Amino acid sequence: MSESVHVSRQFDEDLGVLRTHVLEMGGLVEAQVSAAIEAYASGEIITVKDIVEGDHRVNKFEKVIDDETIHVVARRQPTASDLRLVMGVNKIVTDLERIGDEAKKIAKGARRVHEQGMLNVPRATDVRHVAEEAVAMLRQALDSFARLDVALADAVIHADAKVDAEFKAIVRQLITYMMEDPRTISTAIDIVWIGRSIERIGDHAKNIAEHVIYIAEGRDIRHTGKEA
Amino acid sequence: MQTASAPALKAEARNFNFFYGDVQALKNINMPIHDKKVTALIGPSGCGKSTYLRSFNRMHDLYPGNRYEGEIRFYPDNTNLLAPGVDPIEVRMRVGMVFQKPNPFPKSVFENVAYGLRVRGEKNRRALDDKVEAALKGAAIWDEVKDRLQDLATNLSGGQQQRLCIARALATDPELLLFDEPTSALDPIATGAIEELVHELKQRVTILIVTHNMQQAARVSDYTAYMYLGEMIEFGKTDDIFIKPQDKRTEDYITGRMG
Ligand SMILES: Nc1ncnc2c1ncn2[C@@H]1O[C@H](COP(=O)(O)OP(=O)(O)OP(=O)(O)O)[C@@H](O)[C@H]1O
Numbered sequence: 250m251s252e253s254v255h256v257s258r259q260f261d262e263d264l265g266v267l268r269t270h271v272l273e274m275g276g277l278v279e280a281q282v283s284a285a286i287e288a289y290a291s292g293e294i295i296t297v298k299d300i301v302e303g304d305h306r307v308n309k310f311e312k313v314i315d316d317e318t319i320h321v322v323a324r325r326q327p328t329a330s331d332l333r334l335v336m337g338v339n340k341i342v343t344d345l346e347r348i349g350d351e352a353k354k355i356a357k358g359a360r361r362v363h364e365q366g367m368l369n370v371p372r373a374t375d376v377r378h379v380a381e382e383a384v385a386m387l388r389q390a391l392d393s394f395a396r397l398d399v400a401l402a403d404a405v406i407h408a409d410a411k412v413d414a415e416f417k418a419i420v421r422q423l424i425t426y427m428m429e430d431p432r433t434i435s436t437a438i439d440i441v442w443i444g445r446s447i448e449r450i451g452d453h454a455k456n457i458a459e460h461v462i463y464i465a466e467g468r469d470i471r472h473t474g475k476e477a
Numbered sequence: 478m479q480t481a482s483a484p485a486l487k488a489e490a491r492n493f494n495f496f497y498g499d500v501q502a503l504k505n506i507n508m509p510i511h512d513k514k515v516t517a518l519i520g521p522s523g524c525g526k527s528t529y530l531r532s533f534n535r536m537h538d539l540y541p542g543n544r545y546e547g548e549i550r551f552y553p554d555n556t557n558l559l560a561p562g563v564d565p566i567e568v569r570m571r572v573g574m575v576f577q578k579p580n581p582f583p584k585s586v587f588e589n590v591a592y593g594l595r596v597r598g599e600k601n602r603r604a605l606d607d608k609v610e611a612a613l614k615g616a617a618i619w620d621e622v623k624d625r626l627q628d629l630a631t632n633l634s635g636g637q638q639q640r641l642c643i644a645r646a647l648a649t650d651p652e653l654l655l656f657d658e659p660t661s662a663l664d665p666i667a668t669g670a671i672e673e674l675v676h677e678l679k680q681r682v683t684i685l686i687v688t689h690n691m692q693q694a695a696r697v698s699d700y701t702a703y704m705y706l707g708e709m710i711e712f713g714k715t716d717d718i719f720i721k722p723q724d725k726r727t728e729d730y731i732t733g734r735m736g
């Protein structure tokens with residue numbers, strides 16, 4: 250991205266606002282995910298209601314940023330790195346909104362699990378570990394956007410394979426428990442869904458990192474089959 | 478998907494320099510002009526776009542002290558348009574020009590278009606009628622003027638005058654058409670009509686267009702060249718230039734940044 254400023258200061262301001270709002274939305278989404286994981290891990294399901302309500306704020310953010318991008322396109326006809334930024338932001342916001350949805354699902358799943366009493370399912374804490382990795386991916390993806398840091402974005406893309414693999418391992422284990430003790434089935438299935446949401450969060454973080462690389466370098470590395 | 482074969486060339490600048498007296502206005506330009514494509518020239522005021530464009534039809538010959546160096550190759554016959562033995566009048570038949578401000582002669586619509594044909598020695602009235610009609614149709618203005626061919630061309634609207642000038646340029650069947658900011662004096666509708674016309678014309682003629690309007694370059698051209706201080710900084714497919722330019726100076730210019 251060019252270091253120089255636009256002749257039109259208003260244009261610089263528009264793009265600055267866009268960037269700031271993406272980061273604010275990202276921060277909110279990250280907090281939503283962390284809170285959902287915390288509810289699951291600690292059993293403090295009193296926060297679930299807040300998380301579900303917080304998702305409305307995420308959705309509102311998406312609409313605001315969509316409006317802003319369309320405004321910039323209509324008024325400024327952005328080109329080159331400006332164009333890539335606007336298009337990239339448009340996609341990043343979609344991924345962030347989806348992550349918000351997953352956070353909500355995790356929170357609701359946590360409530361069900363704890364109402365049933367999750368402690369009788371071994372390995373349930375593994376979920377927390379993979380969740381932390383997914384949250385780290387999200388945080389790094391947002392950092393890579395803030396600094397247009399391609400190396401960091403690359404690291405996020407590579408981290409996704411690990412999250413995917415851990416999710417699969419958790420599912421395998423849970424299936425074994427369900428077979429051994431059918432009383433765990435209902436809770437185990439909820440935990441699988443939570444794991445599935447976490448895995449999806451990793452995928453969206455990876456998408457964000459791919460958009461960052463597109464914004465920074467104009468390379469479209471999606472679907473290039475480079476993942477493990 | 479199509480295999481990427483190199484598109485044919487209509488012309489090509491090779492180590493091309495141009496001097497207004499002692500002042501060098503163009504510096505070692507190397508650039509292909511692809512056949513039956515639209516190539517846009519962009520760059521800040523004074524960078525040499527018009528100077529470059531005018532070299533293709535030897536307009537600079539009209540002033541003493543101007544000097545070319547290097548070559549502008551013209552294909553398929555591979556002549557150097559700048560070679561001393563090449564007749565500028567002949568070049569101007571093959572390379573037409575349309576200017577920023579419509580400049581019809583203060584004569585009838587018909588005579589404006591017939592002029593170049595008469596210069597070429599066409600005297601047959603039938604042939605003149607046919608060719609004038611074909612050129613006016615080619616310039617998408619026939620329907621508007623067919624009942625007023627004897628009216629003064631200067632009475633037409635600006636947009637009509639510009640299309641008349643395009644018809645005038647088309648009448649001699651040029652192979653390359655040069656446009657120097659052809660729509661800067663026109664409203665958006667007339668501009669749209671010219672852009673549409675450019676799009677149709679490239680079926681049969683190669684086009685080189687100078688524009689200050691980035692969006693226009695993006696809309697009408699297949700290739701774009703960015704010039705700065707008499708140099709060709711970057712040349713590429715228009716999509717590449719507008720999505721991912723390679724040179725920071727190009728990037729700064731098309732995104733409206735100060736260098
Ligand atoms: N007849 C002339 N004699 C001497 N110098 C000239 C002449 N015409 C142009 N120049 C100089 O040559 C340089 C290139 O001018 P040119 O008109 O080609 O620029 P341009 O890119 O077409 O600019 P614009 O976008 O303003 O039309 C400028 O520095 C200009 O001052």
Ligand SMILES: [Mg+2]
Binds near residue numbers: 526527528657
């Ligand atoms: Mg000019």
